[in-house]
Amino acid sequence: MTSINHSKKNFAFIAVSGPRQGLFLYDIPSEYGKLKRGQRVLVPFGKIKKIGYYIGPGQPTGSYKIKSIIRPIDLDSYFTDDLFTMCLWIAEYYCANPADCLTAALPPLLKSKIKPNYFWSGSEATLPDNLTKFFKNGKKVSPAALNEIDKHEKDLLKNLINNKVIIEKPFEDNIPERPTSKIYNGLNPEMWEEYFRNKNIHPLPFDGYLKKKELLVRGWTDYYIKSAVNDKILCVSAEIRSFIPDDIITPRVDLDQIELNDEQALLVSEIFKSIQESGFRPFLLHGVTGSGKTIVYCHLAEKVLDQNKSVLVLTPEIALTGATLAYFKGFFDKAVTVVHSGMSDNERMESFNGIRDGKYKIVIGPRSALFASLPNLGLIIVDEEHDSSYKQSDPSPRFQGRDCAIMRAKINNIPIVLGSATPSVESYYQALSGKYKLVQLTKRPAGAALPTVRIIDMKSSGLKGDLTYFSYTLKKEIEIRLKKDEQIILFLNRRGYSPQLKCAKCGDVPGCPNCQVKLNYHRSGRKLTCHYCGYTTFSRDLCEKCGSKDFLYHGTGTQKVEESIPRLFNGTKPLRLDSDTATGNFRLRKILHNFSSGKSNILLGTQMVTKGLDMPGVTLVGVLSADMLLDMPDFRSSERTFSQILQVAGRSGRAEKPGEVLIQTYYPENDLIINAANQDYKSFFDKEIESRKALFYPPFSRLVNFIFSSANEKKLESDALNFRNQIQQKLSETNISATILGPAPCALYYLRNKFRRNLLLKTRQVMKVSRLIKDWELENKNFGLSSTIKVVIDIDPDDMM
DNA sequence: AGCACGCCGACT
């Protein structure tokens, strides 16, 4: 080893997915020239090949052998400088693998492990003799031919591509078909009775489009579908999965008629001034629900586009932010693209290329859109900045999208607007301390007033029996709205039907054999399911412990309330919106569509109904129980409860008709509930910030959570303790001040057949801690712990389950 | 993290 002369070699760090410390030193043969930052290369890694990212030049430090890269994959880098810098910052700050952070910026088709494909094009005239036999115009270059090219000379492939003899199509043959399905709509409904008179099926005409499956449910058969299509009773069309959910977003066409009010106009000009000065500046836009934040965003974006710059808009889950999309589409039409999980790989690729080419000037999407490779970024907007979906907790990188957006704005030296009706305690604190500029929208435009809120004490006014979730007052108010054909949203913070199955005799509740949590009972299918690992079993007729056949169905979920509503309200069937009914974009959109088109006047749901819905027909919001989140062992539970109540209350009275909100609670005297009812953010904040300060929680500190897991509990316990002692010493040696809590069993202390402990650090110097962790792990594999112990590091965790 | 290799238990 020592005899090798390294001086003429061109060493470079390549990021490879895998271990947390994912930079490896490779030799870049000189024939590949100078690689660009973020350019992908194929490298030998152990006994396999992997895709790596060129990071920059480096020198060997240890005595390991250094391999050469096999070849570059891309001819250029997909990463703009600012994006590359942000990805590496994320890797460092969140203790994540750099390759994983870079991969987050690529569309699925480029994440593939498969090599790019090459196609013959043009003429074979310039090919070396031994390769001419492989030439087939328009056809894929065979692996054998590639092998031959590789052997022939190192940069032959590159030359052939440059000379357009070969075209590189990265991963093209891996692109799946566009997902389409046949859908049917009914024609000539007036003829149906006659048409089906002498036939074996007698379906009713229907509105809109149904899939074949849905027709079969309605009594159709394959045969009759086919003949009805022939007889022009049904019409078939193919549905391509929608790029943007058109059915809930009709682009606003009335936008030029909407005038900004004084507040809004002032705000636009103030932020725009900062844009013109072109400097990093975070704004916190605190605007009451329905105050027209979106229209302010649009006017800002318009001014940024006028300067030939682009805009990045982050939102919580995209399907629930139809209103935001509708505004942007109305304003900017084809300059807007959306990035979301419902898109096919093809659509994502199109969007990715369009963004890079400058075809799209505005990108809207959830936290993954943070990585959009927009050139010439002029403004970032983070809507509903308090939303917990901005934090990715699994898999790594475990980043906070809002915080990273601030970093991206800083890197680009541009302003960023964080908007919310209930700002996170962290952001509001920064605004009060002057680090962010606080701007406010205090009124709803066009006469719409804030809803009136009443607190209802459930201790004295609950209905008897199993319907403990409706007070007489709420019941009466719902009846009044139903009579007037107005709409109602009911919010319940729990899902499922009677989540637990409890034996009436011995009180046993069946638990999950893997996770030591109680199983949830789902009446549809009489199944018991573990919500953490997915373990499912059928419920027994007899109690496993004592053999009794009587069970109590414990607790109340949306499904149980759903069933009780027709009984309470003259057969009115509610629409239910929770993660059971709204799996997949399509079903979710359908539920929202059904509600906005008045198929039902009651929408019942969990957290999902609290997010940015803009339903003008809603005049009453009922919070069935405000209490459930308050008992969670989490320092953010007050903040979450407050924000959920305020947000759901904000769904009421968004148009001309006044809105009302009823909050049912067993703690009517609780400050948090009172502040939420008064929609008094400032009082909530003042109280909350005191307790954060007293307990040294964010924003006064930042948290670093270490989660250890292992099948061996003894070893886990001793190794976690060992880790604590070591990090304590390292922290004091490096003069980093931090408070250490634990190790303690996690809230879910047994999950997926592993025991779990966590160790919590509170510190003001997270970056220093991250570097300490990195150095420690580089010199000591797995921090010197047994290799059976898995260590997960979560910086700025959102919850500590 | 993800893969390969190796050790052991079940089954043809």
Add this chain to the structure above:
DNA sequence: GTCGGCGTGCTC
């Protein structure tokens, strides 16, 4: 006898 399940170790 061999197939494949999971536990362990390593990657420039």
